[in-house]
Amino acid sequence: xxxxxxxxxxxxxxxxxxxxxAAVSVLVAGVLVTAAVLGERPESxxxxxxxxxxxxxxxxxxxxxxxxxxLDSLPHDLLVPEAMSAGWTATRVVRRHNEDDEPANVDVTxxxxxxxxxxxxxxxxxxxxxxxxxxNPLVKLGVEGIPADFVEFNGIRSTEKELWVFPGxxxxxxxxxxxxxxxxxxxVPVDGGGWSEDQDYTAATSGYLPLFGFAPDFAAAFERDVxxxxxxxxxxxEPNPGKCPFHAGDDLSDxxxxxxxxxxxxxxxxxxxxxxxxxxxxxxxxxxxxxxxGEIRISGExxxxxxxxxxxxxxxxxxxxxxxxxxxxxxxDGFALAPGSHPSTCALPYL
Amino acid sequence: xxxxxxxxDALKNPDPPSPSQPDTARLPRGLTVLVLVTALVxxxxxxxxxxxxxxxxxxxxxxAALVAKDVEGALEKVGRIGYGVPYGERAAFLHPDAxxxxxxxxxxxxxxxxxxxxxxxxxxxxxxxxSGRLEVTDFxxxxxxxxxxxxxxxxxxxxxxxxVNDRQVVWSxxxxxxxxxxxAGGPVxxxxxxxxxxxxxxxxxxxxxxxxxxxxxxxxxxxxxKLSPPAVALTPETAAAVQAQGDALLDDCARxxxxxxxxxxxxxxxxxxxxERNGVYDLHDIEWEVLRRPALLVDGTLAGxxxxxxxxxxxxxxxxxxxxxxxIDGDDVRFTADCVxxxxxxxxALRPDGTPELYDVGVFGPFGFQLxxxxxxxxxxxxx
Numbered sequence: 229x230x231x232x233x234x235x236x237x238x239x240x241x242x243x244x245x246x247x248x249x250a251a252v253s254v255l256v257a258g259v260l261v262t263a264a265v266l267g268e269r270p271e272s273x274x275x276x277x278x279x280x281x282x283x284x285x286x287x288x289x290x291x292x293x294x295x296x297x298x299l300d301s302l303p304h305d306l307l308v309p310e311a312m313s314a315g316w317t318a319t320r321v322v323r324r325h326n327e328d329d330e331p332a333n334v335d336v337t338x339x340x341x342x343x344x345x346x347x348x349x350x351x352x353x354x355x356x357x358x359x360x361x362x363x364n365p366l367v368k369l370g371v372e373g374i375p376a377d378f379v380e381f382n383g384i385r386s387t388e389k390e391l392w393v394f395p396g397x398x399x400x401x402x403x404x405x406x407x408x409x410x411x412x413x414x415x416v417p418v419d420g421g422g423w424s425e426d427q428d429y430t431a432a433t434s435g436y437l438p439l440f441g442f443a444p445d446f447a448a449a450f451e452r453d454v455x456x457x458x459x460x461x462x463x464x465x466e467p468n469p470g471k472c473p474f475h476a477g478d479d480l481s482d483x484x485x486x487x488x489x490x491x492x493x494x495x496x497x498x499x500x501x502x503x504x505x506x507x508x509x510x511x512x513x514x515x516x517x518x519x520x521x522g523e524i525r526i527s528g529e530x531x532x533x534x535x536x537x538x539x540x541x542x543x544x545x546x547x548x549x550x551x552x553x554x555x556x557x558x559x560x561d562g563f564a565l566a567p568g569s570h571p572s573t574c575a576l577p578y579l
Numbered sequence: 580x581x582x583x584x585x586x587x588d589a590l591k592n593p594d595p596p597s598p599s600q601p602d603t604a605r606l607p608r609g610l611t612v613l614v615l616v617t618a619l620v621x622x623x624x625x626x627x628x629x630x631x632x633x634x635x636x637x638x639x640x641x642x643a644a645l646v647a648k649d650v651e652g653a654l655e656k657v658g659r660i661g662y663g664v665p666y667g668e669r670a671a672f673l674h675p676d677a678x679x680x681x682x683x684x685x686x687x688x689x690x691x692x693x694x695x696x697x698x699x700x701x702x703x704x705x706x707x708x709x710s711g712r713l714e715v716t717d718f719x720x721x722x723x724x725x726x727x728x729x730x731x732x733x734x735x736x737x738x739x740x741x742x743v744n745d746r747q748v749v750w751s752x753x754x755x756x757x758x759x760x761x762x763a764g765g766p767v768x769x770x771x772x773x774x775x776x777x778x779x780x781x782x783x784x785x786x787x788x789x790x791x792x793x794x795x796x797x798x799x800x801x802x803x804x805k806l807s808p809p810a811v812a813l814t815p816e817t818a819a820a821v822q823a824q825g826d827a828l829l830d831d832c833a834r835x836x837x838x839x840x841x842x843x844x845x846x847x848x849x850x851x852x853x854x855e856r857n858g859v860y861d862l863h864d865i866e867w868e869v870l871r872r873p874a875l876l877v878d879g880t881l882a883g884x885x886x887x888x889x890x891x892x893x894x895x896x897x898x899x900x901x902x903x904x905x906x907i908d909g910d911d912v913r914f915t916a917d918c919v920x921x922x923x924x925x926x927x928a929l930r931p932d933g934t935p936e937l938y939d940v941g942v943f944g945p946f947g948f949q950l951x952x953x954x955x956x957x958x959x960x961x962x963x
Contacts (some may be wrong), residue, residue: 322651324654324659324663324664325654325655325656325657325658325659325664325723326658326659326663327658327659327660327716327718327719327721327723328659328718333659333663333664335664335666344752346667346756347666347667347670348666348667349666349667411752411755411756413756414756416667418667434757435757436756436757437756437757437758438755438756438757438758439751439755439758504834506841508841508842508942517841517842518835518837518841519834519835519836519837519840520835520836520837521836521837552837
């Protein structure tokens with residue numbers, strides 16, 4: 229109300245409010261612009277993390293992973309500098325355009341020295357302190373399908389079936405060079421993890437199951453281990469050695485040959501021919517492919533089951549070394565072989 | 580138009596109007612309403628026009644970036660609502676080399692159906708036009724494109740690789756870290772645009788498939804677009820290379836002394852029948868001899884469901900002689916059987932350089948392990 233009694237337009241009364249609003253807007257805009265220019269962004273956190281990885285700085289890299297849900301529930305065997313390789317680079321870091329950035333997606337391309345590359349995605353979210361935090365800095369690797377009882381990256385071994393690895397490039401099974409032929413493994417972050425009840429991000433598992441190529445020494449190494457296995461079985465002098473590709477019967481002293489059955493605690497095994505075998509990969513093991521079965525001679529002395537006199541008799545027979553159905557798993561000491569399930573390999577003229 | 584109620588009120592006011600009061604106070608209320616409504620319509624119209632312009636601008640910028648092969652620039656226009664931008668193996672062809680020349684955005688028009696908002700687009704060139712729509716969403720005043728990708732599943736098994744325009748990816752390399760991923764055969768996501776699949780298909784004489792302009796399906800629940808390779812006709816050199824690999828396979832198979840050599844196109848099957856009622860049992864001392872190699876034929880037909888490669892048939896099934904000892908009527912008898920090659924589990928795929936790869940789907944490999952069972956291909960001939 230003016231002193232003249234003339235009513236001022238209503239908006240003139242709000243000028244002071246408009247002035248304050250304008251000032252506040254300018255201030256807020258300034259703060260936002262400053263924050264955008266100077267503040268930490270999701271992709272800069274990712275770049276910092278990748279730099280630590282490229283520098284093989286496991287300690288620094290683990291700082292980024294300190295809040296990972298279930299961090300200590302999986303082994304850290306490979307979260308060590310020795311397992312991290314140099315020579316790879318993050319050739320692309322792109323923050324994907326998101327409506328809300330909750331979380332932000334930062335896509336990275338990791339490229340090995342030979343040019344092999346894979347693309348992964350980091351999910352980056354603001355934590356309670358207003359800092360951007362990578363939700364999936366580590367790769368949860370599932371290796372249960374590999375035909376080996378250990379995984380080996382850059383020379384570091386682990387016998388775990390699920391474990392954490394840092395994103396990066398790994399030389400697979402360098403200790404088996406010449407035996408198996410494997411591509412470098414490019415580990416990349418994957419999103420698609422879930423949220424627990426208390427809003428912890430739980431990482432999705434990445435499977436690792438490459439095709440194990442056979443390098444030039446593979447056949448010789450396998451043949452050597454097959455022979456060693458058969459020799460060790462033969463050296464037991466038991467008619468039914470456990471976990472062997474030949475046996476004469478069912479229980480300890482059971483000897484069933486083509487012509488008769490005997491009771492004998494000990495026998496003499498003599499390899500006549502070793503089998504010729506190959507391997508073919510399947511999930512969790514290699515299957516043995518038989519080209520030629522082997523033969524082994526059994527001899528000993530025992531009571532003949534189908535004679536009434538109870539006199540011990542000398543016996544001898546030829547048995548198959550049955551490799552069909554056998555499996556092999558790569559171990560640190562070579563191939564661990566397991567036989568297929570067969571009845572006496574001596575009773576019939578098998579394959 | 581003044582209303583009946585307003586005139587008496589105006590007459591009741593004896594004071595002259597204040598100079599600072601707007602003249603509109605004197606205007607009849609009906610006119611005021613009309614002015615306000617008109618203003619509202621103008622504002623709303625301008626808003627809608629600007630709003631649709633914004634959405635069309637975003638879509639035009641998206642296509643401008645695509646045509647310029649600026650994939651990252653195009654993806655900037657895509658929001659996360661929907662499935663968002665794919666990455667990893669699915670995104671193998673979101674790559675500049677997978678963008679073709681010679682096409683462009685011809686038309687873009689904003690549509691607000693009341694249920695959703697989209698931009699109707701037409702792409703193509705002077706000779707062909709393909710229309711579709713890109714869904715757009717307004718998030719806090721910012722327009723984003725929703726899932727502008729074309730999901731494609733390849734029956735690429737005539738080839739060991741996928742070729743999209745100038746980008747070629749060997750399938751097994753894409754999935755070398757996890758063999759299980761090779762089973763799927765895709766899908767992969769493509770950006771809208773013009774596509775030539777499988778390129779010149781080295782090793783074949785078949786005509787390249789014509790280019791096709793693709794836009795995302797109207798219904799985002801649609802099945803992936805299934806793409807089959809063009810009809811493949813092997814060059815004489817490629818056919819000869821397939822035959823040579825088949826010959827080498829047969830020769831290796833003859834080294835086996837087992838009744839069903841692994842990964843080989845011949846064998847006695849589960850039980851070897853001598854005739855309709857009698858069998859030969861407990862085979863041992865087995866020898867295989869290739870007397871005449873089968874003549875292989877690959878006519879480009881795919882085999883398997885889903886396909887696992889090009890089928891291999893024979894114009895001559897060849898002759899493999901089996902000599903073995905087995906039990907016949909209680910006696911161990913040396914006998915022979917004549918066998919042919921059954922190539923039902925053999926496949927061929929062409930590598931990027933056109934050379935063929937012959938493989939048995941019963942052996943763990945590019946397509947995992949397909950159970951094929953033991954197939955008997957032998958006919959009993961008699962005692963030796």
